[in-house]
Amino acid sequence: xxxxxxxxxxxxxxxxxxxxxxxxxxxxxxxxxxxxxxxxxxxxxxxxxxxxxxxxxxxxxxxxxxxxxxxxxxxxxxxxxxxxxxxxxxxxxxxxxxxxxxxxxxxxxxxxxxxxxxxxxxxxxxxxxxxxxxxxxxxxxxxxxxxxxxxxxxxxxxxxxxxxxxxxxxxxxxxxxxxxxxxxxxxxxxxxxxxxxxxxxxxxxxxxxxxxxxxxxxxxxxxxxxxxxxxxxxxxxxxxxxxxxxxxxxxxxxxxxxxxxxxxxxxxxxxxxxxxxxxxxxxxxxxxxxxxxxxxxxxxxxxxxxxxxxxxxxxxxxxxxxxxxx
Amino acid sequence: xxxxxxxxxxxxxxxxxxxxxxxxxxxxxxxxxxxxxxxxxxxxxxxxxxxxxxxxxxxxxxxxxxxxxxxxxxxxxxxxxxxxxxxxxxxxxxxxxxxxxxxxxxxxxxxxxxxxxxxxxxxxxxxxxxxxxxxxxxxxxxxxxxxxxxxxxxxxxxxxxxxxxxxxxxxxxxxxxxxxxxxxxxxxxxxxxxxxxxxxxxxxxxxxxxxxxxxxxxxxxxxxxxxxxxxxxxxxxxxxxxxxxxxxxxxxxxxxxxxxxxxxxxxxxxxxxxxxxxxxxxxxxxxxxxxxxxxxxxxxxxxxxxxxxxxxxxxxxxxxxxxxxxxxxxxxxxxxxxxxxxxxxxxxxxxxxxxxxxxx
Numbered sequence: 001x002x003x004x005x006x007x008x009x010x011x012x013x014x015x016x017x018x019x020x021x022x023x024x025x026x027x028x029x030x031x032x033x034x035x036x037x038x039x040x041x042x043x044x045x046x047x048x049x050x051x052x053x054x055x056x057x058x059x060x061x062x063x064x065x066x067x068x069x070x071x072x073x074x075x076x077x078x079x080x081x082x083x084x085x086x087x088x089x090x091x092x093x094x095x096x097x098x099x100x101x102x103x104x105x106x107x108x109x110x111x112x113x114x115x116x117x118x119x120x121x122x123x124x125x126x127x128x129x130x131x132x133x134x135x136x137x138x139x140x141x142x143x144x145x146x147x148x149x150x151x152x153x154x155x156x157x158x159x160x161x162x163x164x165x166x167x168x169x170x171x172x173x174x175x176x177x178x179x180x181x182x183x184x185x186x187x188x189x190x191x192x193x194x195x196x197x198x199x200x201x202x203x204x205x206x207x208x209x210x211x212x213x214x215x216x217x218x219x220x221x222x223x224x225x226x227x228x229x230x231x232x233x234x235x236x237x238x239x240x241x242x243x244x245x246x247x248x249x250x251x252x253x254x255x256x257x258x259x260x261x262x263x264x265x266x267x268x269x270x271x272x273x274x275x276x277x278x279x280x281x282x283x284x285x286x287x288x289x290x291x292x293x294x295x296x297x298x299x300x301x302x303x304x305x306x307x308x309x310x311x312x313x314x315x316x317x318x319x320x321x322x323x324x325x326x
Numbered sequence: 327x328x329x330x331x332x333x334x335x336x337x338x339x340x341x342x343x344x345x346x347x348x349x350x351x352x353x354x355x356x357x358x359x360x361x362x363x364x365x366x367x368x369x370x371x372x373x374x375x376x377x378x379x380x381x382x383x384x385x386x387x388x389x390x391x392x393x394x395x396x397x398x399x400x401x402x403x404x405x406x407x408x409x410x411x412x413x414x415x416x417x418x419x420x421x422x423x424x425x426x427x428x429x430x431x432x433x434x435x436x437x438x439x440x441x442x443x444x445x446x447x448x449x450x451x452x453x454x455x456x457x458x459x460x461x462x463x464x465x466x467x468x469x470x471x472x473x474x475x476x477x478x479x480x481x482x483x484x485x486x487x488x489x490x491x492x493x494x495x496x497x498x499x500x501x502x503x504x505x506x507x508x509x510x511x512x513x514x515x516x517x518x519x520x521x522x523x524x525x526x527x528x529x530x531x532x533x534x535x536x537x538x539x540x541x542x543x544x545x546x547x548x549x550x551x552x553x554x555x556x557x558x559x560x561x562x563x564x565x566x567x568x569x570x571x572x573x574x575x576x577x578x579x580x581x582x583x584x585x586x587x588x589x590x591x592x593x594x595x596x597x598x599x600x601x602x603x604x605x606x607x608x609x610x611x612x613x614x615x616x617x618x619x620x621x622x623x624x625x626x627x628x629x630x631x632x633x634x635x636x637x638x639x640x641x642x643x644x645x646x647x648x649x650x651x652x653x654x655x656x657x658x659x660x661x662x663x664x665x666x667x668x669x670x671x672x673x674x675x676x677x678x679x680x681x682x683x684x685x686x
Contacts, residue, residue, distance in 0.1 A: 026477060052477050058507055063466050063500035070470020073455065074414070076477065078470075090496075097460045098467070104662040106456050107447040111665070143663045166665040195668060242668030 003187045008178045010152035010185055011041045011117070014159035015079065017189040019049050022077065025163065027054045029064055029081030038083055039119055039178060065091040065116060069098050072112040072168075079163060085120035085172060086129035099168045100143035112168045115159070120148075121213050121263050123176035123310055125303040132300050133212070133264040138170050139241035139273075145169040146240040147194055150215040152183040154238060157192030165194060174213035197244040199251070203231035205324055206257040209248050209274055211237040214261050214311065221316035230324050240270055248274065249281045256287035257323050263310055266294035288326035293319050329354055329564050334537035334547030339581055342556035345609050347617025354560050360624055366407060366555055367619055368633060370399040370612050373423040375637040376432065377586070379645070380439065384590045388649060392439050395422045397553070397585030400611030401517050402487075403427055404558025405580070408566050409485055415454045416468035416486035418461070420517065424487070428454050432644045442652045443662075453482075462492035465501035465514065472510030472575070483511040483569040485562065491522025493539065494530045502577065506543040511569035513562060514577045517552065519584035524597035537579035545575050552580030553611035583609070656682075 005013065019025045027042055027049075033056040036043025046054040057064055061082055068078035082088045088095070095116070102110050122131030139146045147162055147169055149155035155173065162169035200215060201222060210218045215236050222232045233251050237243065252258045258278050260271035271292035278290045293311045301309050328351070332340040342351040349355055358366070377396050383389035395402065402423030406415065415421075415428050425435060429452045438445025438457060446456035458464035468486035475482060492498055493516060505512040516536050520527050533539060540547025546568070550561045558580060565576035583606040587594050594603075619625045660667060660675045667675075 058500075058503055060500040060503070062463075062497055063469065063504045066463065066466020066497065066501065067470030067473055067504055070416075070467035070472070071474040071477075072470075073467065074471045074474035074478075076474045093460055093463055093497075094466060097463060098458070102456075103664070105443060105446055107443050107658065108662050109447045110455070145664075242664075242670055245669070 002184050004182045004184050005152050006179045006182050007149070007152050007155045007173065008039055008041050010155040011159055011173060012043060012045070013185070013187075014156045014163070014189070015042065015045060016048065018160055018163045019045065019053065021189060022163075024075060025053070025077045025079060026071065027079050027081070028057050030059055030083050031056060032081050037081060039175065041117070041173070042081065061087055061091040062094050065094040065099060068114045068116070069094065069102065069112060072114045073102070073110050077113050077163065079115040079117065082116060082118040084130050085118045085134060086132050088116075088118055095138070095144070095170070096141050100141045103167065104143060111166055113166050114168050115162045115171050116168070117171045117173065119175035119178070120172040121174050121176050122300050122306050123213065125306070128302060131306065133262070133295065135172055135240050136264055136269050139270060143168075144241065145194060146172065147238065148172045148174065148212045148240060149238065150174060150177070150212055150236050153185050154192060154198070154236075156185055157190050158194065158238065160189050161191040161194050164191065169194065172212070176213040177216060180216070192238070195239045195242045195244055197238055197247040198236045199233065199247065200236045201232065201234040203233035203255070205230050205232060205255060206259060206320055207233045207235060207248060207251040207255045208259045208261060208320070209235045209237060210261040211240065212263065214263055217311065217313050218261050218316055220313035221320060224313065224317040225320045228321065230320060232320060243273070243277075245277050245281065249278065252278050252282045252290075253285045256285055257326075258290040259293060259316075259319060259323055260290070261293045261311055261316055263295050265297045266292055267297050269294055288323045291319060291323055329548070329561060332548050334540050334549060334577070334579075335535055339549055339551040340557050340561055341551040341554050342560060343554045343614060343618055345614050347614055347621055349618075354556075356556055356559050356563070363619060363624060366403060367615055367625070368637075369403050369426050370423060370555070370615065371633055372426055372637050372640075373399045373403065374612060375634065376422060376435070376641055379638065379641045381586070381590065383645060390439060390441055391589050391591050393420050393589045394586040395420055397583050397606065397610065398517055398519055399423045400555040400558050400615070401515070401552035401580040401582045404555045405485060405515055405562040405578070408559050408562035410482070412482040413453065413566070414468070414471050414482065414484040416464050416471065416484060417455065417457060418464055418487050418489060418492065419457045419459055420489070421487050424485075425454060428452060430454050432641070433648060436645055436648050437652055440648055440652050442654055443658070462488050462495035462497040462501070464488075465492075466497055466504075468512050468514070469501040469505040469510055472505055472512040473508045475511055476508065481570055483513065483566050485513045485515065485566070487515050487517055489522060490516060490518040490520065490527045490530055490536060491525065492516070493536050502539075502543050502545070502575065505575040506545050509572070509574040511572075512575045513565045513569060514575060515562070516577070516579045517582060518579050519582050521584055521588070521594075521598070523588045523592060535579060537577060540577035543577070545577060547577040547579070549579045549581060552582030553609050553614060555611060555615050582611075585610070
């Protein structure tokens with residue numbers, strides 16, 4: 001029977017595959033054990049691997065991340081869950097001051113093979129603090145890898161790569177598309193390289209760089225503009241940090257135009273970094289100013305307003321047309 | 327006053343050696359050999375000598391900011407001496423005596439304070455984490471190491487330190503709570519030296535003692551005279567034995583006093599009376615232990631003077647070994663963030679080296 005699964009199931013399968021392969025992996029966080037997590041990403045794991053390896057913790061994000069630092073130093077590979085990215089801030093000090101620094105601080109004596117998983121992004125009609133995309137904050141921190149999948153296939157391969165990575169990885173899961181679609185995925189473990197982007201669609205007229213749940217919206221926008229004879233090249237970044245600059249720089253050299261689409265607020269977002277890199281590396285190839293379509297510099301609205309916040313396929317399509325005509 | 331009868335609340339401190347160097351609690355007196363007693367004294371003196379010399383280097387402009395330990399030697403040496411080789415030490419930043427006992431080379435300690443990350447590269451087999459500057463955050467790592475021991479079925483324990491100021495932190499609460507819930511073999515030692523930079527202990531908490539916070543976590547807590555080398559050893563040993571035996575964490579409040587400044591950037595005369603400092607000088611942990619050893623005829627004033635000279639020579643030669651020879655290699659700044667340097671870092675390193683070469 002084919003292994004056709006959605007993103008949550010892909011996360012679950014990645015954890016299960018890797019826990020079978022590597023007895024040092026432990027999975028824990030709030031409600032991840034008995035219940036299998038609020039999104040059920042860890043469902044069944046406690047039953048299969050026992051309470052020593054999959055467990056519920058007291059409700060304290062700083063301790064969830066901080067104890068993972070100690071566990072990783074002491075020979076385990078913790079894969080911890082923060083229930084929502086909006087609840088990662090109590091763990092901010094641990095992530096920035098220790099997770100990202102321990103290897104450098106000790107000149108390689110203490111390494112932290114650990115993964116922090118967190119659902120991120122909006123569009124699920126949730127309460128406050130359950131919808132934000134603050135990947136730029138973490139991507140700005142030296143020593144931290146930030147990975148965001150956009151499909152079940154990528155989610156499984158990238159999570160396995162994150163678990164096997166000798167360095168800490170923040171793995172952000174686009175919860176808006178957790179169950180949006182299914183894909184046939186290899187049942188066995190496989191890795192996709194961290195730090196490598198993927199060309200989702202080839203095209204000649206404009207390069208669109210995006211990630212996470214926005215990939216599908218960009219694909220919808222692409223269908224709209226193709227009817228008007230515009231063929232975008234879509235790049236799914238897959239890793240925010242360290243970013244695969246080569247793939248999008250080469251693409252922009254070909255198309256002469258770049259649009260970055262992200263859910264995160266526009267100012268100081270990852271798009272700003274990408275525009276800078278394009279200016280540094282492909283300036284003489286540009287036919288139009290590299291442009292960002294992003295969330296507003298506002299707090300993510302409560303559900304009655306969220307449809308205005310996340311860039312819609314229509315808004316993306318309009319910008320594509322403007323940039324191609326520039 | 328036996329260990330078992332000391333409550334975490336109230337005025338009573340667990341004590342074995344009084345300030346005149348007399349044993350007041352024979353039953354709990356650790357059964358040390360003469361060599362062990364001399365080792366403990368020597369290590370406390372080593373810590374004191376390092377502090378005094380480093381402070382003078384700092385005043386001469388030869389050392390950067392430094393956090394001295396003067397007055398807290400018994401707390402640090404006594405507790406760390408209760409550990410076994412395989413046990414983990416998770417320090418804050420003022421644990422010189424404990425580092426020395428656990429085998430951190432003085433060269434590393436100087437390198438760290440001299441401003442080079444290689445100081446925190448502990449030798450193989452030395453299970454000591456690097457200095458942790460963000461207050462109380464290290465307690466979480468200690469809890470994690472302890473929980474991992476339980477998962478792996480290993481018998482070693484973790485000793486971790488925090489100051490009185492650190493007890494106000496959220497991480498203090500979260501770490502002890504985690505350790506308690508998961509029955510982790512962790513000994514939390516509060517070095518209550520009465521001040522967090524300039525802020526008095528009373529401003530940190532309304533609690534009568536810091537040890538009493540253990541009650542809320544459902545673990546044992548004990549208030550110990552932190553200037554009593556024997557009491558610190560005995561209390562920590564008891565806590566370690568419990569932890570190793572699967573009985574979980576203990577909270578120890580070591581009641582002591584920072585005779586010096588917070589760091590060399592601080593002026594303690596702004597926030598405390600000299601009278602108070604003089605009172606605590608009477609309770610100096612080294613003085614007290616020295617009286618005991620003199621009474622026992624284990625040492626003499628002349629022996630002590632020779633020891634001081636010998637230790638000074640070690641300190642001077644070790645410092646001179648690193649002084650002016652410890653500038654950071656440019657590659658080292660880039661090389662250790664990840665196992666493999668990402669292209670961004672390779673590019674930044676290359677560009678910077680090209681700039682430097684072009685400037686020659």
